[in-house]
Amino acid sequence: MHTYIKQLLYAAILTGLSGCSLVEVQNPNVTDESFLGTPQSEAIWLNGMNRQLAVTLNNTVHFTEIASDNYYNNSSLSNKVFDIPNILYSDLDVDNMQRSIARLSQMADYGLHNVAPASRETTDNIKADMHFIGGYAYLIGAELYENLPLTAGGPVASAAERLQKAIEYIKAADALQNDPVKKQQYALALARAYYNLGDKQNAVAYADNVVKNNPMLLLQVAFDGVNGVSNTMQTYTFSSSTNTYAPLPRLDFLDPKYYHVGNASTDQKPIAILKGEEAFLILAEAALGNNNVDEAKTVLKSLLEVVKRRPVASIDAKLAQRKGNRSDYPLLATVEVKFDKASPARSGFVLDRQAGNITVYTVSGSSVTEADIDGATTSDQVLYLLCLMRQEIFMSEGRRMTDLGMRFPVSQVEQQNNKNVNAEHTQAIIPSYIPGQLGMDDFTYDKATGLVTMEVDMNKVLVQNKTADRVLPLLK
Numbered sequence: 001m002h003t004y005i006k007q008l009l010y011a012a013i014l015t016g017l018s019g020c021s022l023v024e025v026q027n028p029n030v031t032d033e034s035f036l037g038t039p040q041s042e043a044i045w046l047n048g049m050n051r052q053l054a055v056t057l058n059n060t061v062h063f064t065e066i067a068s069d070n071y072y073n074n075s076s077l078s079n080k081v082f083d084i085p086n087i088l089y090s091d092l093d094v095d096n097m098q099r100s101i102a103r104l105s106q107m108a109d110y111g112l113h114n115v116a117p118a119s120r121e122t123t124d125n126i127k128a129d130m131h132f133i134g135g136y137a138y139l140i141g142a143e144l145y146e147n148l149p150l151t152a153g154g155p156v157a158s159a160a161e162r163l164q165k166a167i168e169y170i171k172a173a174d175a176l177q178n179d180p181v182k183k184q185q186y187a188l189a190l191a192r193a194y195y196n197l198g199d200k201q202n203a204v205a206y207a208d209n210v211v212k213n214n215p216m217l218l219l220q221v222a223f224d225g226v227n228g229v230s231n232t233m234q235t236y237t238f239s240s241s242t243n244t245y246a247p248l249p250r251l252d253f254l255d256p257k258y259y260h261v262g263n264a265s266t267d268q269k270p271i272a273i274l275k276g277e278e279a280f281l282i283l284a285e286a287a288l289g290n291n292n293v294d295e296a297k298t299v300l301k302s303l304l305e306v307v308k309r310r311p312v313a314s315i316d317a318k319l320a321q322r323k324g325n326r327s328d329y330p331l332l333a334t335v336e337v338k339f340d341k342a343s344p345a346r347s348g349f350v351l352d353r354q355a356g357n358i359t360v361y362t363v364s365g366s367s368v369t370e371a372d373i374d375g376a377t378t379s380d381q382v383l384y385l386l387c388l389m390r391q392e393i394f395m396s397e398g399r400r401m402t403d404l405g406m407r408f409p410v411s412q413v414e415q416q417n418n419k420n421v422n423a424e425h426t427q428a429i430i431p432s433y434i435p436g437q438l439g440m441d442d443f444t445y446d447k448a449t450g451l452v453t454m455e456v457d458m459n460k461v462l463v464q465n466k467t468a469d470r471v472l473p474l475l476k
Contacts, residue, residue, distance in 0.1 A: 036118040045115040058232040059100040061398035068400035069458045072441035074246040074324030087428035095411035101141045108134025128177035135169030138162045146407040147425045155420045166193045184214040198473035204286045210279035220270035231268045234258035249452045250337045252350045257396040285474040310363040317353040328445045335450045340457040366392040387459040405431045405470040433465045
């Protein structure tokens with residue numbers, strides 16, 4: 001843990017906590033004894049936890065986006081095999097993601113058990129923040145990995161066990177917190193954890209709380225390009241001149257979610273980790289699980305109103321020319337898109353970035369309309385719209401891979417250093433309905449007719465496989 005303290009102090013220096021006496025220490029070999037109990041130690045530690053949360057998102061979001069059917073890697077940079085998808089336990093990116101999540105949860109534990117008790121300045125709200133961040137670490141670990149150790153070198157825990165740990169931490173945060181806005185954030189985090197567990201009763205109760213009391217809830221994680229924590233997803237989708245990642249053409253209208261105006265280092269956009277839209281999606285799925293199609297449609301219409309109230313921005317995106325491995329990306333607004341060969345051609349999905357500024361959705365956007373919802377008459381038709389809305393609303397936030405039922409394996413480095421890891425733990429979960437050989441991202445473009453045809457509509461696939469493990473848990 002000494003290494004964590006040194007890294008945290010360096011982070012505190014970078015983020016400008018110049019008022020802390022610890023920042024003025026000349027000897028970088030800081031130990032537990034010289035750190036614990038010093039002025040503002042709990043604030044410095046919490047600051048470091050927030051920094052690590054941003055780092056963890058940087059190490060997870062962009063990889064999960066290309067592993068899904070949201071983006072494909074259109075360059076020679078970043079991971080070149082997750083797109084296929086080919087996910088091996090020996091991949092260093094798998095290990096880096098696992099390490100980031102573990103570090104975040106371990107920092108929470110150390111903060112709660114060592115830093116906070118040693119400081120006379122620690123408040124209940126600070127301890128609540130530590131509990132929540134720790135709970136969030138357990139939550140995303142459960143969403144992205146089928147199995148992970150709960151402690152360094154410890155037994156391998158299932159996703160369900162990690163979710164229970166997340167619930168324990170977030171409930172502890174709620175008991176300490178007196179800020180009503182944060183308590184609503186915790187309620188949504190609990191709804192999400194119970195959703196992943198398939199606990200319909202609790203997921204609905206907490207989601208309903210958010211819908212009734214704070215439907216526009218939004219919790220975002222900030223980045224700091226000046227001090228070495230840039231938003232990697234922003235870099236790969238907008239700021240980089242190489243246009244590293246490209247969205248599927250049917251999602252082009254939602255890209256970029258993160259952008260800069262002027263200096264990229266000083267204009268780093270945040271990533272949402274909790275937003276009120278999720279509560280509506282949970283309630284709609286639960287209604288479908290109860291065979292109440294009309295209720296689900298009503299909830300989705302209310303969700304559209306929330307999406308419409310989210311901010312948009314007008315930006316210059318002329319540099320996003322989609323140049324890279326594929327030279328046939330559609331660039332004109334006149335292009336129509338078929339979600340698969342059997343779907344009708346639809347307009348409005350591809351933007352002409354050379355014709356002037358484009359409108360981007362900075363929190364949430366969706367192509368689904370109230371007319372679409374009215375026109376859906378069967379449970380599966382409404383479920384399809386729900387799956388599409390989940391994908392579009394969570395675009396660029398690292399959520400889609402989980403919704404597809406895919407999970408990362410325990411890393412080879414962990415296996416080599418933890419006797420509790422067996423061969424089964426080192427296998428990625430890639431369901432049989434997931435197309436291989438870049439099939440999720442593939443499309444054809446007939447320039448003569450201006451028509452793009454997607455190879456597969458994964459939301460149709462999800463509806464067809466709605467009873468499969470790890471997907472649509474509230475339908476079970």
